Amino acid sequence: MANLRVAAMAFATTLPLGxxxxxxxxxxxxxxxxMVMTVQPRHLKLGLAGEVRNWAYxxxxxxELEESLENVEKHIPKWRDFDVAQLMAATVKQPLEEIEKAVKARDGAAxxxxxxxxxxxxxxxHRSAGLPAIVIKVPDGSSAFPNQEFRPARP
Ligand code: HEC
Known part of the structure; x- marks a missing residue:
């Protein structure tokens, strides 16, 4: 660490002023x-709140989760060859609306x-984007990231 700092200082002093x-x-x-900074924690918090039927939260x-996903769509309209808005519409959009309805109705089973x-x-x-190794799950308290599966997939 100390060496790094010294090296960084030496570098900074040799930079041209501009x-x-x-x-x-x-x-x-x-x-x-x-995904890791905004979507994953918000998916988790929503799950934990729903589990204890805290409808206000x-x-x-x-x-918040909806906004996070909208921000992904806005800032990364294309990921590799994929149209992100199209993928969002085909996957998470409807379940998010269903959750909104269930929360308004205070319906735990829904x-x-x-x-x-x-x-x-x-x-x-994730599968459509060629990333089947990223497996999200309903939080179960089994790890520090209880809404992600870390055990390897069976072949
Ligand atoms: C529109 C498609 C799409 C949707 C919907 C989506 N993801 Fe992702 N997600 C991706 C892509 C693509 C990556 C890989 C990004 C990369 O390689 O930089 C990713 C990566 C991740 C990662 C990072 C994996 C890691 O361990 O670092 C997590 C966690 C994640 N997503 C969680 C979620 C959760 C939770 C949801 C649902 C609420 C979700 N994602 C919905 C496309 C999506």
Whole structure:
């Protein structure tokens, strides 16, 4: 660490003045960053709120998750060759609406069903995008990320 700092300082002092004054490029989170920073924790929080039937917070969490997914679509319209809006429409859009309805109706069974459907939809998109190793699940408290499966898939 100390060596690194010394090296960084030496580097900084050799930069031409103009370059040193320039602002760093704006941070542009990629698809994986947005998924891990915004989508995954919000999917988890929504699940935990629904599990204990906290409808007031579940209502908030549903909208936050929806916004996170909309932001993904807005900022990454194309991922590799895939049209992200199209994939969203084909997967998570409907289950999110079902969750919204269940929360408004304070219907626990409907929430559980819609949340399972949403979780399947996350995975449907991952599979469509050629990423079957990313497996999301209904949180079960088994790890620090209780809404992601880390055990290897059976062949
Ligand atoms: C529109 C398609 C799409 C949908 C819908 C989608 N994902 Fe993703 N997700 C991706 C793609 C593509 C990646 C890989 C990004 C990369 O390689 O940088 C990814 C990556 C991830 C990762 C990163 C894996 C890791 O371990 O670092 C997590 C976690 C994740 N998604 C969670 C979710 C959850 C939870 C949902 C549902 C609420 C969801 N995703 C819905 C396309 C999607």
């Amino acid at each position: 370059a040193a004054a320039q602002a760093p490029p704006p941070y542009q989170p990629g698809m994986g960053d947005l 579940a209502d908030f969490a549903q909208h 929430f559980d069903a819609a949340y399972r459907q949403l979780t399947d939809a996350c995975n449907a998109c």
